[in-house]
Amino acid sequence: MAFTFVAACYILALILTAVLIFFAIFHIIAFDELKTDYKNPIDQCNSLNPLVLPEYFIHIFFNVLLLFAMEFFTVILNIPLIAYHIRRYSNRPVMSQPGLYDPTTIMNADQLNRAMREGWIKLAFYLISFFYYLYSMIYELVSS
C-alpha cells in the first residue's frame, strides 16, 4: 500500500475523466436541443466550440502522464481516440476560432447525427475508462 506516481496518475485520470464525461453529456444535450428545435445553432455552436479543444487537451494531458507512468496498456487503449481527435480537428471547416462545429452545416442531418453518435460513443468510452481507471487505481494502491 503505497501512494505511487502511477496511482496518482490514475487518480488524476479518474477525476479528469469524470470531467470529460460531463463534457460528453453536455455535447449530447446540446445536440439534442438542436434536434428538437430548442436552440439556435449559432448560439449552440458558440457554446460548444470553446469546449472542443479543452476536452482534447485534457484527454491528451492525462494520457501523457500515464505514458510517463509507464502504463502503456492504458495509453494504447486511448490512442485510437487521440488519433480520432487529431484527425477530426484537422478536417474541421474553415473557422477563425477554435472549434469544430459550423452553425451553417450543423443542422444537416448527417452532421447532426454524426455529432450525436460521437457524443454517445465518447460517453460510453469515458464511462468505461472511468471504471477502468478506478480499478487500476485501486489495484495500484493495493498491489504496491
Added chain:
Amino acid sequence: MANAQNTNANWQNRPAVPSLPTQPTVGVPLGGQRPPIADNMQLKTGQSVLNGPVPISGPPGQPLFRPPSSVNGIASPSVSQGSMQMNGQFSGIRPPVSSGPVMNGPNQGPPFQGNQFNQPRQGYPGSSGQFRPDGPPQNFRPPFSGAPPSSQGVFRPQQTGGPSGMPPMQGIPQFSTQSSQGGVSGPPGVTASQGMARPPLSQAQQTQSQGKTIDTKLLLADRPNELPVPFHGHGQYSHQVGMALTPGITPANSGPSSQRSSRTNSPAVINPNLDALEGQFRGTPEQETQPPGNPQQQWSQQHGLPPASQQQDMPPASNFPGVPPSSQQTGVPSWQPDMPGLPPTSQQTGMPSSSQQRFPPPPANQPQFGVPPMSAPNQRPGFPPPQMTTGQQPRFPPTSMGMRPGFPPVSSTSQQPGFPPPPVSTNQVPGFPPTSASQHPRFPPPPTTANQQPGFQPAPTSANQQPGFPPPPSANQQPGFPPPPTSANQQPGFRPPPTSVSQQPGFPPPPTSASQQPGFPPQPSSANQYQGFQPNSPLGQPRSQPYAPQGKTIGEFVNTYPKQNTGLNAMTSNFSNMSVQGSQNINLLQQKKLIPPDGVETPKPVIPNDNRNVNCNPEVFRCTMNNIPQTSALLNKSRLPLGILIHPFKDLSQLPVIQSSVIVRCRSCRTYINPFVYFVDSRRWKCNLCYRVNELPDEFSFDPVSKSYGDPQRRPEIKSATIEFIAPSEYMLRPPQPAVYLYLIDVSFNAIETGYLTVFCETLLDVLDRIPGDSRTQIGFIAYDSSVHFFNLAEGLSQPQMLTVTDVDDIFLPSPDDLLVNLNECKSLVIDLLNQLPTLFENNMETRSALGAALQAAFKMTTATGGRLTVMQTVLPTYGPGALQNREDSTQKTSKDISSLGPATDFYKKLALDCSAQQIAVDLFMFNGQYADIASIECISKFSGGCVSYYPSYHAVRSPHLAEKFEADLRRYLTRKVGFESVMRIRCSKGISIHTFHGNFFVRSTDLLSLPNVNPDAGFGMQMSIEEPLTDMSTMCFQAALLYTSSKGERRIRVHTLCLPVTNQISEIHAGADQQAIIALLAKMAVDRSISSSMSDAREAIVNASIDILNAYSSTLPASQRVGNLCSNDQLKLIPLYCLALLKSTAFRTGISTSLDDRTYALHQCKSLPTTELIRMLYPDLYPIHTIMDVEMVKKGSLEFPKLPLLQLSSANIDRNGAYLLDTGDTIYLYLGSAVNPQFCQDVLDRPHFASIQEGGITELPELENDGSERVRSFITYLLDGRSNGAALVVVREDGKLRMKFFQHFVEDRTESSISYIEFLQQIQMQIKS
C-alpha cells in the same frame, strides 16, 4: 438605434397623416395619386380580373371589378382602406355596428386599414423579442378557437361571416373597416373620396369606380414586381364583393357584425367577411336559380348591382327588422330563397366553389371536346358512363374510357411526342386528338383503341394517368358527386401490377421493339392515327419553307415530330402530365430520340381517391419521386435520391390570398389547413401530417344565413394547394420592416474601367419609381475602394455629401442618421447622386478594394431595420477586414482535382450570419475578369438568403452581350418582388424528415430556414430521409410555409402543400420518378461532395448514381429483357444523359480549362437555381430556327410564338444549311451554318448572306418588318418570358471563333477530354454487368 426610432416615429405618425398611403388609394383608387401600394393592389385586382375566369363584361361586370378591389383589400391593408369607401356608406346606414369599438381592443387584430400596422407596432412589445420565424408557432392560438363555446355561439354567425377571413378577400375588407373603425370614419381626405363612391352606390357610381380601376390597371400593367395578387378567386372574390355591397346583405349582417367584431381579432376583416358571406349566400341562391351558363357574370350582375341600390336605400333599422330575432342572419332570408342550392359553407370559398360546382364551369377544355362537364361521371372508371356523350364511351372499357373525355387534350399530346415507344402514344392518340378540339371535333375512337386500352389499365403508371385528367374543376369539386371520377383509376386496387410491360397483352410491340429504335420517328402507327385526326396539322403539310435548307431537315422534322401541334397545346394547358407509359421498357443503347420535341414533361403525382387535381404546381414544389416508398429499405433498393425541390416565391399568375382573423392550423404540428386534410365531420379535421384531429373553428364553416355549419371544402384553403395568408399580428415579433435598400458600389480603378457603374446608375435611375416599397422605403449608397465613402442624403441638403472613412479596420458611420434615407422624401438627392456617381470616381487610381469594411459599415447602417444590401464587386478584396489572397493555381485549371472550392476565410460567413440575425440579405454582383475568390465572397450571400450573379470579364464596351445581359438582369433585380424578414418552414408527414438543405439561407432549426430576404428567383432543395416506415399511409405530404414581409409592409404567409402517394411497389417508384428533379437534387448533392471531399469524388458519385439507378431498375425486370440491353423506363431514360451533362457542365467538368471563379459560380448555381433553369443550364435547349416558317404559331397568354421542336444536343442534328438557336439560360446562341439560306440572313439579321455576318457584331435582332424576323423575335421573347435573368444573344458562325463555345454545350458529342453519350452508356452497361 436612431434609425429604429425614426421608423417608429413614422409608424406612429402615420395614422395622423391625412393621406395614408393606403387610404389615398382607397379613397381615390383611380385617381392620379395612387400611392404605390394602392397601385399594386389595383393592378393586382385588375390582373386578377383579367386572368380570372369571369369575363369582364357588361354591367354585371361591375361586381367583377369591385371584387378585385375587394380582393386587394383583403390582400393588403391598403385595399381594406379602399373598402373604406364602402364602409363609409354603410356606416351611414348602419351605425349599429358595435363591433367597431370591440375590434379596436388591444387584443384584437389591428384595425384593418393603414392603422393596422400602426397599432400593431404600438401594441407590440417592441422589437426586443426575437424574431419568430413561422409565426408564433406554439403560442399562437387562433383567437376564436380558444373562445368558450357559449360566447362563440353568440358571435359566431358574425364571425363566421367575417371570421375566417375567407371573405376578407373581397368585400370583407370594406366592411371590416367600417366595423372596426366603427364610428371612426376614415380620415377626412378619405371620406371625401369615399363620399363620391359611397353615396348611393348606385350602379352608375360603381361603374365609374370600375372604370377607374381599369385605368389604373392599364397604367400599372407594366409593373414587374407586384405582390401576388389574389387571382384565383378573382372571379369569386369579386362576386363576393359585389355581394357585400348588396344592401340586403348588409342589414342582416349588421347586427351580427358587431358581435363578430367583438370576438374576432381583426374586426375589420371579419366584418367584411360576414358581409361578404351573407352576400354570397344570397347571391348564391340567385345563381343557382339562374341557368348555369356564366355563373360569374350572373353573379356579378345580380349581386353587384342590386345590392348597391339596396344598400343605399336600406336604413339600418330596416336591416334589422328583416332579421329574425333568433338569428341575426335572418335578414338574409329574403335572399335565401334564391340560394337554396348553395351549400351554406364559407362565403368566399363557397362562392367560387359553388359557382364552379353548380355550373359546369366552362373550362376551355371541356367545351372543346364537346363534352359537357357532366361528363365527369363518365370518367369514373367504375361507373358505366351515365348518359351521354359520345358513343365512344361504351366501347371503351370503363376506366380508360372515362378518362378520355375528361382528358385535356393538351396533356396527352404533350406526352406523345416525347414517348418514343409508339404503343402508348397510340393509346393516347385515339382518345385525345392531339391538337385542339376544333380540329378533331370528335374523337373517332380509332379501331385500335379498344385493344390498346387494355394495355393501359395494367400499366403501373395508371396512377400517373390521373394527373392527366384535367378533372374539369367543377365536376371534381362538386360535393354532390359520387366519388370523384378519376379516383377509380387511381385507386390502389386498380393499380396495375408492377411489371406492367409484360402484362400488356394488347400491345403488339414488345417493349424494346424496333419501333423504339433510334432511327424511328415516333411510331408510324401512332403518327398515322394522329394525322388522321389532324388533317390540318401544319407539320404534316409544311407550307412554304423559305428557310428550309432543303427537304432534308424539314423532312426530318415532319417525320419526327408529326405531333408538334399537339405538343403545343399540351404545353399551354397545365393539366396534363400523365405518363401512361411509365411501364414501357426502353433500351437506352438503341434509343436515340430521348428528348421529346415538346420538352420533357413533368410527371405529376396521382393521389388515390382524389380527383380534385389540386396538387401544387411542380414548378413550385416537386419531389424526386411521385410515389413515395414505404420504407427506407425500399428507397435504398430503388437507388433514387429522395428529396423535394421548391421554388417558394416564384411569381405566380394565380394565387389566392386570404385575410382572416383565424388561420386554421393543426394544434400539434402547426400545419396549415390544406386541401389534403381529412374532415372527420363538419366540425373536426384530421391533420394530414401528424394525424391529430383538430377542431375546426366555427368561423371556418359556419354559415350565418342558415345558421348551420356548412361544407368547409369550399374554403380556398381547401381548394388550392398554394395559398397566401395575410398574417395577423401574431406572426410578427416586431412591426413589419420597411423596404430598405443599400447599394455597395465598387469604385476602384478596375471597377471604373469596366464601365458597369454607368449602366448601374442609369438603370437604377430608370426604375427608381418601380422599386418595390411603400412610403417608408429607405435607400442608401456606399462606394468603396480602399476607403469607404458614404453619402449623406439628408433631407434639406442641396446636393449629396460624400463622407469618406479611410480607417477601414475599425469602420464607423460618420453620420448615422442621414446615410439611409427615405426614398420618397429624398428622391431628388438620390437622383442627383446617381447622376454624379459615374463621374465622381472617374479618375480613381486606387486599385485596392475594402469590401469587408464596406460590408461591415452596411451592416451597421441597416442593422436596426434589416433590408437588402446589393454589392457590386469587380476585384479581389485585398484590403482591410476580409482581405483575400489569390488562391487560383493556373496549373489546376484542367487538372482533375480542384482545390480551393471552399471559402478561404470565415469572415464573410460570420458576417452573413450576423446579417441573417438582423434580417439583412446580401446580394452579390461580380464583374471580375481576374480571380476574385467568389468561393469566399459568395458566403456573404449564401448564408444570408441573397443571390449571386457573375459576369465574367465584364466590360461595358468590349463585351456588349454581357452588358446587355447585366442591364436586363439588373432591371429585373431592382424591380422584382422582395420578401423581407422571412422564414420558411418545411413540414413533412410523420416518418419523414429533412436530411440536408440546399440553397441560400441559414438553417435555424431542423425544419426552419431563415431567409432575411426571399426573392422570386431562388430555388431550394431538401434531401429527405425516411425515418419510420410509412405503413398504413396511402399518401404523405410536404408543406412549405414561407412567412415574409412584403415590400408594402404586410406580413404574409405563402403555403405550398404537396401530396404524394405512398407505395410499396418498386415498379411504381420507378414509374413515378421525376428525372429532372432527380438530376437537380443529384447536382446539389454533388456540389456538397465536391466541396467537402473532392471534385473527383463528386464526379464519381454522379456516375455511380446513374449506374445504380439503372441497375436498380433493370434488376426489377426479368432476365430475358435485360440481357444485352441497358434498360430504362420513360421516367428514367434521361438520367444517364443528364448525368453526362452534369459531368460536362462548367461546375464538374475536368480537362477543359475552367477558371476557379467560373466553376465556383456554376457550383453555386447548381445549388440555388430553380429546377427548370438548372436543367436548362445543364442541358440547353436547341431549336432549329430555320424551320421557323414551317411550324405552327401558338398562343400563350398574349404572346404568340412559333412552336419549334426541341433537338437533342448532338452535332448530328446540326446541318450546314440550317440556323439553330441554343438557349443555355444565360446566353442564347444563334448558330448559322455556312450554307444557311441567304433569305434567312436577310429577313432575320438584315444581312444579305452568311459571309456578311460578323460574330459578336449582333447583340440584338434587328426589328424588321417581315414574317421571318417577327417570328424569330417573338420566339426569343417567348424564351425570355417569365425568366428571372436576361440572356445575351450571341451570333455564332459555323467557321467562327465562338464555334467552340457553342459546341461545348453539345453534351452527346465526344470531345478530347470527355466521352460521348454512347460511350457513357456503354460504360454504364459494363458496370452493371460486372
